[in-house]
Amino acid sequence: MSLDNKLTIKTLELLSDFYEQAIDANLIQFQKTRKDxxxxxxxxxxxxxxxxxxxxxxxxxxxxxLLVDKIDYIGSFNTVQGFLNLVxxxxxxxxELKEIETVDNYGIQPRTEQKLMVEYSSxxxxxxxxxxxxxxxxxxxxxxxxxxxNGHEVIKTQIINDRGIHICKSMLAWQRFGNGExxxxxxxxxxxxxxxxxxxxxxxxxxxxxVVLAKWGQGEFDVENEVMAEYQRLSLAATEKxxxxxxxGILDKIKKLANNSTPIMKDVKEMLVKWEAKEPEVYELWxxxxxxxxxxxxxxxxxxxxxxxxxxxxxxxYLKGKKLVEQGLKDNVFFQxxxxxxxxxxxxxxxxxxxVLRGDGTAxxxxxDMGTAQQRMEDFPGLSGIVYTVGNEQDYHFNVLFKIxxxxxxxxxENCFHLSYGMIDLRNDKGEVGKMxxxxxxxxxxxxxxxxxxxxxxxMTEERGHIEGMTEExxxxxxxMIGLGGxxxxxxxxxxxxxxxxxxxxxxxLNGNTGPFIQYVYARISSLLxxxxxxxxxxxxxxxxxxxxxxxxxxxxxxYPQIVIQAGEDHSPAIIANYIYDLGKNFNSLWQNVSVLKxxxxxxxxxxLILSKNVAKVIKSGMYxxxxxxxxxx
RNA sequence: GGUCGCGUAGCUCAGCUGGAUAGAGCAUCUGCCUUCUAAGCAGACGGUCCUAGGUUCGAAUCCUAGCGCGAUCACCA
Numbered sequence: 001m002s003l004d005n006k007l008t009i010k011t012l013e014l015l016s017d018f019y020e021q022a023i024d025a026n027l028i029q030f031q032k033t034r035k036d037x038x039x040x041x042x043x044x045x046x047x048x049x050x051x052x053x054x055x056x057x058x059x060x061x062x063x064x065x066l067l068v069d070k071i072d073y074i075g076s077f078n079t080v081q082g083f084l085n086l087v088x089x090x091x092x093x094x095x096e097l098k099e100i101e102t103v104d105n106y107g108i109q110p111r112t113e114q115k116l117m118v119e120y121s122s123x124x125x126x127x128x129x130x131x132x133x134x135x136x137x138x139x140x141x142x143x144x145x146x147x148x149x150n151g152h153e154v155i156k157t158q159i160i161n162d163r164g165i166h167i168c169k170s171m172l173a174w175q176r177f178g179n180g181e182x183x184x185x186x187x188x189x190x191x192x193x194x195x196x197x198x199x200x201x202x203x204x205x206x207x208x209x210x211v212v213l214a215k216w217g218q219g220e221f222d223v224e225n226e227v228m229a230e231y232q233r234l235s236l237a238a239t240e241k242x243x244x245x246x247x248x249g250i251l252d253k254i255k256k257l258a259n260n261s262t263p264i265m266k267d268v269k270e271m272l273v274k275w276e277a278k279e280p281e282v283y284e285l286w287x288x289x290x291x292x293x294x295x296x297x298x299x300x301x302x303x304x305x306x307x308x309x310x311x312x313x314x315x316x317x318y319l320k321g322k323k324l325v326e327q328g329l330k331d332n333v334f335f336q337x338x339x340x341x342x343x344x345x346x347x348x349x350x351x352x353x354x355x356v357l358r359g360d361g362t363a364x365x366x367x368x369d370m371g372t373a374q375q376r377m378e379d380f381p382g383l384s385g386i387v388y389t390v391g392n393e394q395d396y397h398f399n400v401l402f403k404i405x406x407x408x409x410x411x412x413x414e415n416c417f418h419l420s421y422g423m424i425d426l427r428n429d430k431g432e433v434g435k436m437x438x439x440x441x442x443x444x445x446x447x448x449x450x451x452x453x454x455x456x457x458x459x460m461t462e463e464r465g466h467i468e469g470m471t472e473e474x475x476x477x478x479x480x481m482i483g484l485g486g487x488x489x490x491x492x493x494x495x496x497x498x499x500x501x502x503x504x505x506x507x508x509x510l511n512g513n514t515g516p517f518i519q520y521v522y523a524r525i526s527s528l529l530x531x532x533x534x535x536x537x538x539x540x541x542x543x544x545x546x547x548x549x550x551x552x553x554x555x556x557x558x559x560y561p562q563i564v565i566q567a568g569e570d571h572s573p574a575i576i577a578n579y580i581y582d583l584g585k586n587f588n589s590l591w592q593n594v595s596v597l598k599x600x601x602x603x604x605x606x607x608x609l610i611l612s613k614n615v616a617k618v619i620k621s622g623m624y625x626x627x628x629x630x631x632x633x634x
Numbered sequence: 635g636g637u638c639g640c641g642u643a644g645c646u647c648a649g650c651u652g653g654a655u656a657g658a659g660c661a662u663c664u665g666c667c668u669u670c671u672a673a674g675c676a677g678a679c680g681g682u683c684c685u686a687g688g689u690u691c692g693a694a695u696c697c698u699a700g701c702g703c704g705a706u707c708a709c710c711a
Contacts, residue, residue, distance in 0.1 A: 358709045510673045512659040520673045592675040
């Protein structure tokens with residue numbers, strides 16, 4: 001039990017007795033003592049002053065005396081204003097250290113009954129992975145490990161968006177402009193090659209859209225009457241609007257209308273229908289191109305060091321979604337419009353009407369998500385919930401999805417959680433911050449970044465020169481570990497829910513609050529332990545006093561289990577990251593200020609070795625939770 | 635326009651379930667390698683916690699309004 005909890009229970013008991021009345025547990029508020037004051041833990045006495053019927057300082061003194069008298073590990077106290085600072089004895093901390101030393105899986109929580117699925121990555125198969133996917137993957141992978149450390153059984157998964165109109169776009173463009181280009185004959189990585197044709201489609205679409213708009217402008221309409229009417233309505237509205245913003249909104253709508261009226265767009269839609277009908281020509285092309293993509297993705301995942309227990313493909317689950325729509329239609333959860341499209345009315349939930357099946361009978365995004373969720377529940381009986389690692393731009397979508405699942409009557413929908421993380425912004429040469437834009441060529445490619453980061457790690461490590469005697473293979477492994485560790489840490493140390501600004505220089509930085517800084521602490525301790533000889537925790541209790549840095553370190557170690565729990569509850573690797581950084585910093589302070597091996601007092605020397613060993617143990621454990629490896633030497 | 639989110643040092647971020655004089659890193663400047671790995675340590679400089687009200691013993695933290703930024707409101711995913 002933590003000191004905080006222990007003290008709260010004891011104090012509650014003592015105070016109830018002392019003041020002869022029942023005391024609300026919420027009035028007992030312990031917090032860490034601020035550095036500027038003497039003490040380890042502080043009781044906030046303001047809430048208790050009323051009960052004592054004395055001023056806060058008097059109350060503090062009164063309670064402080066009581067606690068010192070009754071609790072043996074409280075050595076002394078001081079009251080500053082309404083804050084009662086308690087000094088815990090060194091013996092107590094030494095016992096704690098000894099305890100930590102005996103636990104192998106320190107910080108890891110006992111098994112629970114919960115079985116959770118964590119979904120992350122979930123890319124579209126029409127473009128290569130980029131920086132945003134890196135944040136997604138590292139986050140999901142780390143959260144999976146954190147949940148495991150909290151005792152839950154975890155299944156790591158992803159849903160591969162391998163079908164849909166966007167895939168058909170790449171396919172169509174390849175058919176038209178590809179001239180039989182393949183990864184083999186071009187040497188281009190599979191996912192990159194398919195991405196290339198997705199871009200080609202976009203260009204073609206843009207050109208055709210302009211043609212359509214030009215025709216419309218001259219009054220030539222070879223489209224359905226409704227489209228023409230809609231265009232005329234919008235054009236009129238655009239001329240009436242005064243402010244530029246709403247004008248732009250209408251112009252965007254016109255553009256979209258034109259977009260959808262292009263021949264190429266019609267062809268793509270047709271292709272999707274053919275695909276759903278499994279027409280061999282289309283289906284084979286689809287299989288071929290997706291095969292290229294998977295080959296490319298697998299290389300990227302391997303380089304990133306993330307993996308999955310089970311893969312789902314939308315092409316397998318969207319039919320299940322369609323069945324759910326059918327059933328829901330019968331049960332009056334959904335309703336059908338004249339054009340045969342199927343909708344759900346969520347206006348009573350504060351949301352809108354939402355399409356669940358297109359008029360032509362093909363599935364949309366949410367259709368397949370419904371099917372996927374149900375499939376998962378069938379595949380893993382007893383699954384308690386699903387964690388969806390998906391960007392916060394999809395907050396609305398998941399809101400809708402969970403509501404739909406609830407309305408369909410699935411109890412487990414309540415345990416689905418959208419791990420909604422912030423977008424990554426980039427800073428351009430002018431210092432402006434903004435999103436990655438493929439059109440402006442600012443998308444940071446995942447493969448390129450990983451390669452770059454490892455290369456930088458190599459250069460910087462060679463400069464430092466701590467690696468003589470390593471084989472080439474060991475060296476390469478180390479560069480990989482440092483580069484990737486730095487990148488992962490950089491992306492994970494920020495609160496996942498917040499958007500962040502990517503700075504390429506900081507992502508490869510070795511100094512300060514970085515992954516390599518922490519890895520370095522681990523390597524230092526490893527080096528220390530290598531030259532320490534034999535030691536044990538037996539004589540720790542004989543140490544006659546702890547210096548500040550030592551005590552700080554023990555206190556920090558004691559916090560770890562709570563940190564793991566907190567990180568699990570909040571789904572936040574950042575909590576782990578910030579904690580290990582603090583721990584590492586504290587250790588460096590010890591390292592720089594005292595010598596471990598040259599300490600003459602034997603008990604003290606052993607205590608410091610045990611302390612160091614356990615700092616390393618916790619660093620390794622915490623870094624594992626972030627998906628980062630630590631080196632014995634660097 | 636509706637909904638949701640964000641606004642803390644020059645920059646990137648902690649702190650936000652209310653507690654003491656708001657913390658780190660980067661950048662700038664000082665010191666410290668004959669000593670277990672200086673990828674380090676010690677220190678200096680740097681703040682209208684967006685603004686205005688409110689709640690209370692106490693507000694960066696909670697509430698309301700305003701300003702600014704972003705996301706979303708697709709028969710895209």
